[in-house]
Amino acid sequence: MVVSVFLFTLPDGSFGSAGQSWKILDLKKLVSKLEFEVVIKNINEIGTTSFNDNDILIYTSSENKEIRTFLKNNLFYLKDKIRLIPSYDILMAHEDKSFQEVWKKKEGFGNIIGKSLFDINDHILPFPKVVKSAQGAGSSGVFLVRKNSDLKKVEKAFFSKTPKNKLISIQRKIKLNREEYEKYQYRRKAFNLFIEQEFIPKLKHDFKVLVFGDRYFTLKRSIRKNDFRASGSGKFEFIVPPQEVLDYAKNIASILDNPYLSLDIAQSESGCHLIEFQGTNFGPYTLLNAPYFYKCVSGDWQKTDNSKDLEDNYAHALNQYMSNIYD
Incomplete structure (x- = not known):
């Protein structure tokens, strides 16, 4: 054929x-x-x-x-x-954390509890927790919610009606009976696609891991003072990552089955956790700046000098993936 x-x-x-x-x-x-x-x-x-x-x-x-x-x-x-x-x-x-949560739950990977929601009143995880806008990537639209007042701030910013819709709602309340108005209120409620995730305490950093075939490029991202987010902190280091992080990234790569991946991995006392991931059109900063990449050979991770050639790594990943298809 x-x-x-x-x-x-x-x-x-x-x-x-x-x-x-x-x-x-x-x-x-x-x-x-x-x-x-x-x-x-x-x-x-x-x-x-x-x-x-x-x-x-x-x-x-x-x-x-x-x-x-x-x-x-x-x-x-x-x-x-x-x-x-x-x-x-x-x-x-891709840039949809809501679907990522659905996928992680279905296939049982990620090692972090999360839930997709469109109505902030449907939240179920206990405080403290992290809530995120489902669309986009990076640290924007990500909030630590320690108590109900924090959640109210998110609700006001992302789940509030416009002034025009508030005025129309007042008019409807005058004209409709109670049952009709309750149905109207829900149908015209300000929905927004968000996710909630369990908060992992005591984190000081996470790892960005870019996977191109059998090459793993890593970046340690430290958390800024008085913040909880590593993404976007600007506090970056290219260190030798823990083997547990590399092993975990390799396991996730086998599940997602894609030539190239961007993984955000946190490490705690209970193991590694997949915070977010992308498999297309993700930023190549880690690949373009890491001095080395890591490759697993017979169970051991070997460090190799990084050419920092983006096209070469895309081609390498696609060649490997296609070779596996034809084998």
Whole structure:
């Protein structure tokens, strides 16, 4: 059976993330390092491309919500016919912490209790806990909630009606009976997609781990004074990570089954915890700056000098992944 491999870029020719929004990967260089032939197209051509069963479609997502929705819509009916790289689950999880929580619960990984919610009144985890906006990545929209008054602040900022809707609600209250008004209030409630996660106490840092095939790049991120978040702290160190963190990252990589990954891993007395993850269009800072990467050989982690070549590592990860498909 002849299998075609397609590589779909964004309409501007970009693939993945090169860090700053004004930079892009050198696609010509990346493709030159691939050990298989690809047909290059852009995502606007997905709907007009003829695919055979078992063809392979490699694509990139985007930080733009509309582009992500476009991809979800256009790849939905293809996901059961051809192989998507990344998988459709990885696409669903991209910059969507809500789906990440659903996935972690279904497959039983992550080692952290979390729940997706759209109504702040549906929260169930005990205080203290962390609540996060489901959309996006990084430390923005992430809050430590120690007591009910903290939760009220989040509710006011993210779950409040606009002044116009408040005025309309007052008008409806005058015209409707009590039962009708209660139904109206819920239907017009200010919902927002959030998640809640258990708070892991006494953390002083976490690890950003980028996985490209069998290469693991790590960054220690310390927590600032009077904060609880490591992401965005700017207090970064490239140290030799604990073996437990590398072993845990390798286990998560086997579950997520993607050529490349970005993992946020915390370590506590009860083990490692997967806080968040991405499998497409994630920042490459750790790869571009780490002096070494780590590779597991017969159960031992070996340190190797890092070339800091982003295109080479993308190609390496894709070559390995494709080799495993054909084996």
